[in-house]
Amino acid sequence: MRLELSRLNRRFGGFHALDDVSLSIAPGEFLALLGPSGSGKTTLLRILAGLDYPDSGSVSRDGADFLSIPARERRIGLVFQHYALFRHLTVIENIAFGLRVRKWRLRPSRVEIRARVDRLLRRVQLEGLGSRYPSQLSGGQRQRVALARALAVEPDLLLLDEPFGALDALVRVTLRRWLRELHEELALTTVFVTHDQEEALELADRVAVMNNGRIEQVGSPEVIYQQPATPFVCEFIGKVNRFTVRRSGAGFGAGGWLPDGDPWQGRFDAAAAYVRPEQLKLGVPLALPAWEARLRHIYLAGSVAHLDLYVASIDQTLEADIASEDLSRLGLQAGMELRVAPRSAVLFPQDGAGATVNQERWIWHARSPVPA
């Protein structure tokens, strides 16, 4: 089923939770709504679930109006952030709930319900825990019960609200992979809300980045990461170094670094530049434009090393990420001087008032990439 969200607005008092949001969701797709808290992503999810309604705008399912269908008839599975399991019912009773409340004509027989619950228990790997109460389960187990309960009614659309938010790091990664596999098996249209960009990039087919009730960018994880559409997306997704470049002669420059070219043909005098830590090249030959940087600190985080580089000519500390094994290969030590330059950058021109002009984005790549 295809969902078409068109120009949705929702206000809570003076707070604009959704600001003219349009989005289409393809059948079988795994879509992430990614944004900081208060960005409107949960409001959007609740509108799809029928727990909230927009002030204006429309949602259609395969062309038919979706908002006029009451929540209980939408054929939706929703997994709440805190699971909202029925605390007075066992795991089996929780999973069977959606089947047992059906009108008797549509209700499967006791035996059928039991068989379906057993199948779901196996699917979520909770065999043998069926007679426990939610309070007797771990966070990861509760999450899987909530998922089984949502899947029991055979929904057309699965909604997940911060599905991994309340779990510890190790369980989170395991459940993430498991959920992705489950999605590939069921091919169920799934929308999940998260504030964790790593989760969104790893799991989703498509990511919608939200901020202040607006969708900033929709695209595949690669596009979101490598071609961010707005400064917000640059800063929210992954780590990024931000600095200002100014007109210098025919092109632009910041300190000793000069990106070649000017796609704006002299219309702008300054731009905000974003460079990812792994796109900073260390040990640039003297023939190429680069910054003189002092290596202040090395933070070794397992396989990756984070480097703090102070660039005096732009008076800024930049972060560079390299593989840990390259530390000794390059002979890096705190306190040493290095020549540093970006391999690629995303630049947004600034108008006279200092605001960025997002439509005029420039994705710059070094013309002659020097081998690392």
Add this chain to the structure above:
Amino acid sequence: MSRRLRSRPPGWPRRLGHVALILVAVAFLVLFLVLPLATVFVEALRQGFAAYVATIRQPEAVAAIRLTIIVAAIAVPLNLLFGVAAAWAMTRFEFPGKAALGAFIDLPFSVSPVVSGLVYVLLFGAQGWFGPWLDAHGVKIIFAVPGLVLATIFVTLPFVARELIPLMQAQGSEEEEAARILGASGWQMFFRVTLPNIRWALLYGVLLCNARAMGEFGAVSVVSGHIRGLTTTMPLEVEMRYNEYDYMGAFAVASLLALLALVTLAVKTLLEWRYGDEIAAHAPGGR
């Protein structure tokens, strides 16, 4: 001796203070609660158990007991319905005047029961606003059973709602929303999700409501008219017998009320001990 003194634990003086405080509290309780309660039973049984039973079985006493039960049997279920509805409205919806409703629910706690009784007399009494109209249609409220029920409902109004509101606030509405999305109708949601989650708090509130309904004196006294065998509930019967110097009779009926209090206390303690976390509002993290 001096060695023993030196081996005193360091917290000794403070612990002495604790003991003194506890003694004061216990003495106070005995003097003001246990002693009077014991007196009720001693006085009631002064002339032997047979005389006690005979007193309770007097027609006036039986009528008072029956009336008390009838009034409670009407007032408590109505307040149960009102309490659940009010708690639901207060915790699940946003509406103008919500704060005012919260304050109004507490009104019977802050108003003197005599005043609430008088209000009903002013409204429905012979000289009251609706008095002539009621009289013309042959409806008697004041100095009759309906008045007693109305006054009792007013006085016991807050008990159920006040017990449920903090609990339902803490539990939130997520489970109800989950039930809704899983296809439950409104009634299914209420009976399968809401009610099981609040059942012990509800029972607790009903218990306190009932104890107050049966023991209420002030408001009921104003609207009753003290017609023996017709409009006297047990607390009123106690007062009338006492005023007639029938001490033994007064204490006999009073002993039944005291017994009700003790049973209520026992069940209340049991509920608190067994289901304490489902009665007091607890953090939603413990799901």
